Amino acid sequence: MGHILVNNKLAKGICACLLALGVVACQSNSSGLVYQNVPIDKAVGSSSNIDSLSAVVDANPTDADAYNKRGIAYAKAGRLDQATEDFNKSLQLRPNSYQAYANRALVERRKGNTSQAIQDYSAALSIKPDYVKALNGRGNTYRSIGQNTSALRDYNEVIRLNAGDAQAYHNRGLIYQAQGLQEAALNDFSSAVGLNSRAYSPLIARGVTYLSLGDAKSALKDFNAAIALNGKSASAWANRGRAEEALGQITEARQSYTRALQLSSTNQIAKEGAKRLAVSSGVPQA
Numbered sequence: 001m002g003h004i005l006v007n008n009k010l011a012k013g014i015c016a017c018l019l020a021l022g023v024v025a026c027q028s029n030s031s032g033l034v035y036q037n038v039p040i041d042k043a044v045g046s047s048s049n050i051d052s053l054s055a056v057v058d059a060n061p062t063d064a065d066a067y068n069k070r071g072i073a074y075a076k077a078g079r080l081d082q083a084t085e086d087f088n089k090s091l092q093l094r095p096n097s098y099q100a101y102a103n104r105a106l107v108e109r110r111k112g113n114t115s116q117a118i119q120d121y122s123a124a125l126s127i128k129p130d131y132v133k134a135l136n137g138r139g140n141t142y143r144s145i146g147q148n149t150s151a152l153r154d155y156n157e158v159i160r161l162n163a164g165d166a167q168a169y170h171n172r173g174l175i176y177q178a179q180g181l182q183e184a185a186l187n188d189f190s191s192a193v194g195l196n197s198r199a200y201s202p203l204i205a206r207g208v209t210y211l212s213l214g215d216a217k218s219a220l221k222d223f224n225a226a227i228a229l230n231g232k233s234a235s236a237w238a239n240r241g242r243a244e245e246a247l248g249q250i251t252e253a254r255q256s257y258t259r260a261l262q263l264s265s266t267n268q269i270a271k272e273g274a275k276r277l278a279v280s281s282g283v284p285q286a
Helices: 008-021 047-059 064-076 080-093 098-110 114-127 132-144 148-161 166-178 182-195 201-212 216-229 234-246 250-263 268-280
Strands: 026-029 032-035
Touching: 032 080, 047 064, 064 080, 064 098, 080 098, 098 114, 098 132, 114 132, 132 148, 132 166, 148 166, 166 182, 166 201, 182 201, 201 216, 201 234, 216 234, 234 250, 234 268, 250 268
Parallel strands: none
Antiparallel strands: 026 032
C-alpha cells in the first residue's frame, strides 16, 4: 500500500485538510504527527517505550516482529502515520503476517481510511480465517459505514468460533438496536455483560435498549452500574439523566445532564435533556 511521509512543516496544513474532510484532528510535535481523538495508552505509547523498541529495531533491522511491536506503540501514542510505516516494513519482511495486517487495518480505520482497513482485515483473514480480532475489526468497520449485513456476517462468525467473545455480542447487539430489533439487541447485550462484567459499554447499550422498551427502572440500574465502572463516561451520565427524567426524578436528571456536559460539552443527549428540563421548569416531558 502506498503512503505519504509527513514532515512537521506540512503538518498544520494536512491537519486542516483532515478536519475539513471530517476525518480526525491531528497536531505535530518533535516526534512527528500526532492524531487527536484516538485511543491513547500512555504506558505503551510512552517515549521511553518507543525509544526502547527503536533500539531493538536498530539492532535487528530485518526482524518483522520488532517493527510490528514498535508500530503498536506508535499507534498507542496516536502517531498513526509512523505506525503505518512500521507495519508496512513488517509486512515487507514477512508478507504472511496476519497480525501486522490487522494492526495496520486498525490504524487505517482510525485515520478514516475505511476501504483500506477492510482490505487489510480481509488480507489478514485470507491468511488466518479464524482470526477473531480481524473479524471483529472488519465487522466494526463495515458497521461504521452502514454495511450492516456484512458486519453481521463477521460478528456471527466470531460467535461461531468463540461463543465467549463478549465484544462480538456487544457489536452485534448495536446493529440489532439500530435496526429496531430491541429484544434481539437486549439478548446480545445481556450476553456481553455476562461474559465481561468489567465492560461498561454493553451496560450503557443495554440501558438504552431498556429505555426503548419503556423499562426506565432497569435502564437506570444499568447506567448506574456503568458509572460505577467508569465515572468519566459522559454517555453513561447523559443516559442516566434520560432514565431519571422518565421516572420523574427531575432534580437527579438535571444533575446527571450537568455532569455529562462537564465531561463532554458536546454530548447531544445531555444538551437536549438540560434544555428540555429548563424549558419545562421541572415538569417531565412525555
